[in-house]
Amino acid sequence: MSTRIAFLKGHGTENDFVIVPDPENAVDLPPASVAALCDRRAGIGGDGLLHVVRSAAHPEARHLAAEAEWFMDYRNGDGSVAEMCGNGVRVFARYLQHAGHVTEGDVAIATRGGVKAVHIAKTASGGPATGDITVGMGRALLPEGGVTVSVGGRSWPARNVNMGNPHAVAFVDDLDHAGDLLTAPPFSPASVYPDGVNVEFVADRGPRHVALRVHERGAGETRSCGTGACAVAVAAARRDGVDPRITGIPVTYTVDVPGGTLTITERPDGEIEMTGPAVIVAEGVIEGEWLENLPR
């Protein structure tokens, strides 16, 4: 009899994930299996996959086991590995709560981008857990020199922001100018992002309030990107002449994404906090025989 592997499905502002709980790191998940599971027609469907492993059981996280019991082994929908996923880490925390591994309050989660401090807000007792989840996302790096992003005959300068993973943030007059985003927006010079990039198009909505569309590396256009929203908030603050590290006053931006709204605060020490929802929507079983017999 072939193995049956448990999975769950969850999303954060409609950035959706297949969740594979695998505490002892016993499930083989090569890129082709991840891509098949994330396929929206022939698989379960998701922008990415959250492989839930005890830090002590994963070679990339063993050194973090004393600080964080659980490791988010994040994969993009095309099977590639990414350093961080901001919406993913909230959904990961919601899964830990759902499974009874943690309760409301504070939990540390190991990622390839370091250990993230997560706070799960209280929800009214009796119902499903729906309170917001806040993640300490670390500091943004803004290397000098950006790129030019082009779509449909228009070009924009884009700011290079690293949130553990790479982002190019372009301010546009109208989000429709980003086009259909069926393919990755071309940028130059290519040498700025040798490992590819997540591209955010941003339009103003009001004071300290912006909206974005994103083309994610390894996933295509998604309904939200948490690291992208943080990159956008920092790029918008600098454009607006605001830097909490200089003023000593925290700054908060509301970032609308196609799948909802995220709240991003940059503190005087440069640390960024992201708050938003995270929902578990389904649980099921993956047919091991199907997974084992996929073409590799």
Ligand SMILES: N[C@@H](CCC[C@H](N)C(=O)O)C(=O)O
């Ligand atoms: N959706 C994520 C980002 C996932 C990783 C990204 N596609 C990359 O390759 O860097 C988020 O919420 O941050």
